[in-house]
Amino acid sequence: MKKLVVVGNGMAGVACVEQILKHRHDFDITIFGDETHANYNRILLSMVLAGEKSAEDIILNDIDWYQDNGIRARLGVRVEHIDRTRRVAIDADGGVTPFDKLILATGSNAFIPPIPGIDKKNVHVFRTLDDARVLVAKARKGCKAVVIGGGLLGLEAARGLQLRGCEVSVVHLMETLMERQLDPAGGAFLRRKIESLGIRVLLPRQTQALFGNGRVDGLRFASGEEIEADLVVIAAGIKPNAELGRKAGLEVRRGIVVNDYMETSDPNIFAVGECTEHRGQVFGLVAPLMEQGKVLAAAITDNHGPVFTGAAPAAKLKIMGVEIFSAGSIDESDPAVEIVRYEDPSLGIYKKLLVKENRLHGVILVGDASDERRYVQWLREGTDLAPHRRHLLFPPPTPDVGLEVAAMPDSEVICGCNGVSKGTIIQAIHRHGISTLDQLKERTRASSSCGSCTGLCQQLLRAVAPEFQEETRTTLCSCLPFSYEQLREIVRGQQLKSVQEVLNVYGNRKGCEVCKPALSYMLDMLWCGGHDEDRSARFINDRVHANIQKDGTFSVVPRMRGGVTSPDELRRIADVADKYNVRMVKVTGSQRIDLLGVKKADLPSVWADLGMPSGQAYTKGVRMVKTCVGTEFCRFGVQDSTRAGIELERRLENLFTPHKVKMGAVGCPRNCAEATVKDIGLVGQDGSWQVVVGGAAGKSVRKADLLITVETTEEALEACELFFQYYRENGNYLERTYDFVERFGIEKIRKETVYAPEAEKQKLLDRLQRSKAIAKDAWLEREAPVNPTQFVQIQPLENNLV
Amino acid sequence: MTSERYWTRVTRTENIPPQEGRSVTIGGMELAIFNLGDRFATIENQCPHKGGPLCDGIVSSTVVVCPLHGWRFDLNTGLAVRASLPACVTTFPTRVEDGIVLVDVGHGSRIEPEEAVA
Numbered sequence: 001m002k003k004l005v006v007v008g009n010g011m012a013g014v015a016c017v018e019q020i021l022k023h024r025h026d027f028d029i030t031i032f033g034d035e036t037h038a039n040y041n042r043i044l045l046s047m048v049l050a051g052e053k054s055a056e057d058i059i060l061n062d063i064d065w066y067q068d069n070g071i072r073a074r075l076g077v078r079v080e081h082i083d084r085t086r087r088v089a090i091d092a093d094g095g096v097t098p099f100d101k102l103i104l105a106t107g108s109n110a111f112i113p114p115i116p117g118i119d120k121k122n123v124h125v126f127r128t129l130d131d132a133r134v135l136v137a138k139a140r141k142g143c144k145a146v147v148i149g150g151g152l153l154g155l156e157a158a159r160g161l162q163l164r165g166c167e168v169s170v171v172h173l174m175e176t177l178m179e180r181q182l183d184p185a186g187g188a189f190l191r192r193k194i195e196s197l198g199i200r201v202l203l204p205r206q207t208q209a210l211f212g213n214g215r216v217d218g219l220r221f222a223s224g225e226e227i228e229a230d231l232v233v234i235a236a237g238i239k240p241n242a243e244l245g246r247k248a249g250l251e252v253r254r255g256i257v258v259n260d261y262m263e264t265s266d267p268n269i270f271a272v273g274e275c276t277e278h279r280g281q282v283f284g285l286v287a288p289l290m291e292q293g294k295v296l297a298a299a300i301t302d303n304h305g306p307v308f309t310g311a312a313p314a315a316k317l318k319i320m321g322v323e324i325f326s327a328g329s330i331d332e333s334d335p336a337v338e339i340v341r342y343e344d345p346s347l348g349i350y351k352k353l354l355v356k357e358n359r360l361h362g363v364i365l366v367g368d369a370s371d372e373r374r375y376v377q378w379l380r381e382g383t384d385l386a387p388h389r390r391h392l393l394f395p396p397p398t399p400d401v402g403l404e405v406a407a408m409p410d411s412e413v414i415c416g417c418n419g420v421s422k423g424t425i426i427q428a429i430h431r432h433g434i435s436t437l438d439q440l441k442e443r444t445r446a447s448s449s450c451g452s453c454t455g456l457c458q459q460l461l462r463a464v465a466p467e468f469q470e471e472t473r474t475t476l477c478s479c480l481p482f483s484y485e486q487l488r489e490i491v492r493g494q495q496l497k498s499v500q501e502v503l504n505v506y507g508n509r510k511g512c513e514v515c516k517p518a519l520s521y522m523l524d525m526l527w528c529g530g531h532d533e534d535r536s537a538r539f540i541n542d543r544v545h546a547n548i549q550k551d552g553t554f555s556v557v558p559r560m561r562g563g564v565t566s567p568d569e570l571r572r573i574a575d576v577a578d579k580y581n582v583r584m585v586k587v588t589g590s591q592r593i594d595l596l597g598v599k600k601a602d603l604p605s606v607w608a609d610l611g612m613p614s615g616q617a618y619t620k621g622v623r624m625v626k627t628c629v630g631t632e633f634c635r636f637g638v639q640d641s642t643r644a645g646i647e648l649e650r651r652l653e654n655l656f657t658p659h660k661v662k663m664g665a666v667g668c669p670r671n672c673a674e675a676t677v678k679d680i681g682l683v684g685q686d687g688s689w690q691v692v693v694g695g696a697a698g699k700s701v702r703k704a705d706l707l708i709t710v711e712t713t714e715e716a717l718e719a720c721e722l723f724f725q726y727y728r729e730n731g732n733y734l735e736r737t738y739d740f741v742e743r744f745g746i747e748k749i750r751k752e753t754v755y756a757p758e759a760e761k762q763k764l765l766d767r768l769q770r771s772k773a774i775a776k777d778a779w780l781e782r783e784a785p786v787n788p789t790q791f792v793q794i795q796p797l798e799n800n801l802v
Numbered sequence: 803m804t805s806e807r808y809w810t811r812v813t814r815t816e817n818i819p820p821q822e823g824r825s826v827t828i829g830g831m832e833l834a835i836f837n838l839g840d841r842f843a844t845i846e847n848q849c850p851h852k853g854g855p856l857c858d859g860i861v862s863s864t865v866v867v868c869p870l871h872g873w874r875f876d877l878n879t880g881l882a883v884r885a886s887l888p889a890c891v892t893t894f895p896t897r898v899e900d901g902i903v904l905v906d907v908g909h910g911s912r913i914e915p916e917e918a919v920a
Contacts, residue, residue, distance in 0.1 A: 346840075479862075510863035513872070517860075536821035540858035540869045543822075548869050552855040789817045794826040794835075797811040797902065 001028040004300070005089050005099040007079045007244065009033025011042055012273025012289040013105025014061055015418070018445075019297030021069055029071045030097060032089070036076040037129050038062050041448075043286055043417070046153070046318060048132045049139075049160030052493060055129055060448065082248040084266055101268055101300055104245055104256055108238040108274035108284065113148075117210030123232040126157045138231055141165030146219055146229040148207055150177040152315055154235035158199050159319045161233070163493060169200040169227060171207060171219065173236075181315045181326035182364055185343070189350040189366040193322050197505070202227070240275045240282050255282045260307035262296035272296050279310050287314060290419045312379050314416075316369065316452070320490065321505035325369035328362030328379050330354065337361055342393045347509060351393050358385050371395060372452075376416060405459040414460070415446040415453045425457065426464050435467040455481075476733075477514040480507040484732045487519075491526055498532035499523065511537070518733035521620065524656055525728050528767055529774030535786055544791060545778040546603055547618035549596065553583075554603060556595040558612035559653065562627040562646035562665070563591025563673075569612060576609045590624045590662060591673075592617070601793050604782035613653070613777040620734070621656045623663075625649040626674065630667030630684065637667035639684025644713050645673075648682070648720055654775035655768075658731035658740070661724070676704050679737040680720050685709075689716035693723050693749070694741030702738045705746040708754040722753040722761060725768040808908030815901050818842070823857035823866065828907050833894065835903060836861055836877055843877040844894040844905045850882075851889065879913050888915030 004020075004027035006013050017029060033039075039061040047053040066073040074091070081090045082102065089097045110125035112118060122138065125131055135157075139145065143166045147158045150172030162168040170177075176187030177194070191201050206222040210232060218228045240255035251257040251265040255277030262270050262278075273289045276282070283289060288311030295308040317324035332339060332354055340353040349367035353360060353375075360378040365371070374395060378385065385392065408414075410423030428434055428444045440457055441448040447457045461468045476484060480503070487502075496502045499519045503511045511519070516537035523531035535543050546554035560569070573593055577585050583597030592615055598606055607614075616622055627645035631637040645665035652661075664675035665682040675681030677697035681704050683690040688711050695704030708719050726749065731740045741749060753764070785791060810828055818824045818837040825834050825847045834847040834857035843864070847857050854870030861867075864877045874883040875891055882889040890913055895906040 512862045512865075513860040513867040516862065534821075536819060536861065539860065543858075548855075548858065550852065550870060552853070552858070787817075787819050789824055794813045794817060794824045796826055796828050797813060799810070799828060 001026050002100040003027070003098055004029045004101050004103070005097055006031040006103045006105060007082075007089065008103075008105030008107055008273070008275070009035065009037075009039055009073070009075065010105060010107045010273065011039065011060070011286060012107065012293060013103065014039040015290055015445075016103060016105065016272045016293035016296050017071065018061075019293050020301060023297060023301040023303055025301045027101070029069075030074060031066070031071055032074045032077050032079050032091065032097075034076065034078040035128055035130065038066070038073070038075070040129055042128075043318065045126070045129065045132050046156030046160050048129070049126070049135055049157060050163045050493070051136075051160075052163075052320070052489070055133070058129075079244060082244060082269070084248055084269070087268065099268075101270065103296065103300070104264070104269065104271040104275055105273045106241040106244055106275040109241045110234060111237040111239045112234055113207075113236050115207050115210060117212070117216070118234070120210050120212050120216040120232075121214055122216045122230060123210060123234065125234050126153065127238075135161065135231075135233065136164065139164035139166050142167065143230045144228050145169070145231040145233065146171055146227065147233045147235055148219075149235035149237065150174070150201070150203065151180065151235065151237065152178060152317055153238075154233075155194060156318055157233050157235050158194075159197065159322075161231070162197065162199055163495070166231070167200075169202055169229075170194070171202045171205045171221075171227075173204055173206055175204045177201065177203070178315075178317070178324065178326070181313075181330065182324070182366070183330055183332070183352065186326075186350050186352065186364045186366045189343075189345075189348055190317075190322070190324060193348055193367070197319075197322070238274065238284055240277065242275055242277075245271065245275070253277050253280075258308075260295070260309065261299040261304060262292055262308060263299065270296050270300055278308060281310055283311070285313065285315055287311065287416045287419065290417065294419065314376060314379075316372070320494070323365065323367055323369040325365040325372045325375075326363065327372075327376060328354070328360065330362045330364060340392050353392055355385060355392075359383070360385060373416070377412065405456055406463065414456050415444075415448075418445040418448065420444050420446040422460065425460050429461065429464050433467075435461070435465050437461065476518055477512060478508075479503065479511050479515045480519075482506065484518075484522075488522060488526065488729075491519075491522060497523065497527060497530075499534050499537040501532075513539075517542070517620075521656055521658065521733050525771070528770035533786075541618035544600055544603055545614055545618065545781065546598065546600075551597075553597045553599055555617070556598050556603070556606055556610075557588065557592050557615040557617035558607075558610050559615040559624075559649075560592045560612070561649040561653075562625055562642050564627075564642060564646065565593075572610055572612075576606055579609065580606055588617075590617075591626050592624060600791055604785075604791050607779040607782045614779040616654070616778070619656065620659050621661070622649070622652045622654070623660050625663040625665055626678070627665045628667050628672040630665075634667060636670060637684070638686045639667045639682075639689060640713070641665040641667035641673070641682065641684050644682055644684075644689075644716065647713075648680075648717055651717065651721065651772070652724055654777055655728070655771055657724075657728055658733050659736045661727075661737065663720075677701065678704065680704075680723060682716055682720070687711065689713065691716050691719040691723070691754075694737045694746070696736065696738040698736075700738060705741055707746070707750060718765070719754050721768055722756075722764055723749065725764045726753045728771075729764075729767070808906045809897075809904045810907055812903045812905055815842070815898055815903055818903070821861045823859065823861060825855060825857040828905065831907060833905065833907070834866075835896065835905065836866065838864060838877065842896045842898060842903050844896045845875065845877060845880055846892045846910070848891075849873055849875075850891060856891070880911075881913055881915060890915055 041058040044058040078092045079089045080092050110127045139161050145161045145166040145168045147154045147170045150170050158168045158170045176184050177190050208222045209220045210216050220226045242252045242256045245256035246252045256271040258271050258276045272292045295306045312328045314327035338355045342351045352364040354362040359382050363375040408422050413421050434440050447454045520537045582595045586594045588594050625645035625648050627642045630641035661679045663680045664673045664678040666673045666675045667684045677695040681692040690709050691707045692704035693707045696702040820837050820839050823834045823836040832847040835844045849868040851873045854868040858869045859866040865874050867874050880891045880893040892910040892912045894910045
């Protein structure tokens, strides 16, 4: 067997080894990595910093992968020297490893500008998983963080630190952010977007010194201006790590020079990735490195064929909600270059194409990068744009998204990061019986890096895989291309407090009648009522706290806890019905009284005259607890269901839920108040309560599942509260408990509510209490309307046409 | 001849919160006025489907959604958006002057859906 030594355990090196494994080969492979981690996705480090992913989430090849493929992994071992005549690699431990072929994949190092004070404490680079961990540990809430460098990595690091609670400033030497990828106009759009996230942008600023006594305290710029800093991150660029190649006597200019087969000046030594220089070009982005790996793998296994011819630069910013894409040449000094441009300042969208001799030469997309792959393909294939001239900036509408992927040729690359084509994916699906996205990722690597092709991969699976299992999570609506789970993560992680904020950063800024109420609910729930309430995002019922009827009037249902009322209340209800000419007074199915046909303008005075709280009969919230008379009067009753029901209603009332929540409490298994077909039910037995959940007697009829049987009323109420809060936090908007219980399964729900560890239970109850502490009877807005015309009809200032 | 005499001073801008609508009756016509953030727009208040009060609908960008059955209308043109049947409402010129919303009730316009298709 021939010995292959790979120096570098990063994305490029390991991806290259993966390609070699696909060929017939007789290599005995050893990989050296100076980091102690298995191969991880460096592109996603900023998401680890932001807390959006964990270190485990970004592992690409776990330790098992090395073992399964018979690869020796020497992690945490740095190769110090390569002796080309003896053909051995000498590592820092003094180990000598012989090789027949060697691959240098040493990547790049952070460029550290020679600024006085740069060696102070709390000044860091951001290049490795360990760097990310250090930054996570130091990035405390309120900490003043300064990022030097307004390029891709600097901006991603800035956002990550900000999401950790830091006050972040980005300092950039140039007039334009990401000036290598953007023109001044595009840079200005990006700057506005970054500033709208709450990050300070300082341009152009030349950092002259870092000051502080041992620890950094701040930065001084060439202008003399100073800013404070508790933490400084250097993201001023990268340079190829070519040192090993240089010491070994290989040809090295900026990087280790390779030919079109990725061979260095020594035919037994290859190089791949950011340490290389090919035809004068060095690399800093992942896609061309994957391409290099394929070429190298073919050449080293004596399958010379494909050649690497270089790559058009392409870059994409990975900050959620800030879409930036740039590819090709953005230099417009060439008189033959035509510019095609579109800008919409209020939407923050800027698109610019550089066209030369009817071929795409370069592209800049800010605010909307949805068309990115079309441009990548035009660039790569040098497509004649004549037939596309009318649709350069916006693609012709496709009637069905499925067609988009159907229309692609098999050779088209779906996953740009890993160079996986449509044909490869289809083959893999058929050959390996793939039916989930995770299997597809595992098998082909498609969609496993930046994730921007996930949608396309899913479309392919849907179209081709006979047993495609749709991810259970569903997208909220087309305004916000995220699932409920993702949205909850985003809102929590990004500390978003208003519907418009979520739409501005993650959606299409507009929203619709589907997502706005859903987001309103989500914000209210996640921030326990401490969000920025926006009534315009709510359905009319939740703006005026009554149920709109077919003629535009409203119905009014006062709260009557447990269905118990009094002669006084009934008299007031009768008086109100007379006074306001209520068209119908109706006893509802939920043991309450409904006043139908009330005009919007009369609502506040109707509520005042009733002197009763809102029954929330108009909203996705706590409706009522229906009860029977229990031990109080009934000769069969074994539990005091009336009192238990009233107490349950009191504890949960005025809260919002994913969909309406109707409850019941019965004093014996005869179930007179139908508790077993309620969202939450209490069924009294001699000496115990059964707590049941997920029942329904509406569009569907479903008997509730038993959550738990407990002895005391207090325990029963607590079980109800646990389930109630769990449903609030995990139910999708407009998902009734009977769908929720089936989706989650009662076993899982039990395990995470009533049988959860005490600390977890307490957290659920605490969040419920926090929401409850802020929740108010909505009808009190009669005295303090949220705006002067919440209920009143506008009277024109003049009406000279009457 | 100018249309000046039809401009009716309706209400102070702050009486209609952003992204919400309010109804007002002028000259016997019930109108719905919307605050679109950067400007105001006025349409007839009755949904042509079942007479729902459009002023109570959720507004997104320039589309209002009837609260009764979800019919959607573009506030610029009055045309129904993505409806199963062609439909429209009358739109009225609207402007703001010295913090007051003015509507020209004499110059309502309707784009009949057939026209729009052609």
